[in-house]
Amino acid sequence: MTSNWDTHQKSNELQVKLWQNKLQLKEATTKLMNLQHEFDQHKDQSAAELANIRNVQGQTLRHPEGDLRRLGLPDLPGQ
Secondary structure (H helix, E strand, C coil): CCCHHHHHHHHHHHHHHHHHHHHHHHHHHHHHHHHHHHHHHHHHHHHHHHHHHHHHHHHHHHCHHHHHHHCCCCCCCCC
């Protein structure tokens, strides 16, 4: 049979564990939110870079001679 003291002690231990678990959950949630924010920033940056690449590719297909000159290469034959 357990005494009131043992029951009280066990209750305190469980309260401490509960508090520790809540703290760990809060820390993990904060870390997850930070990672999500970082992911969103990289995703936005990647989308912008991809749009720039597609824009440059489109310009290159329309005006290849300008890109060749910019790279210091001779013009295409027949230009």
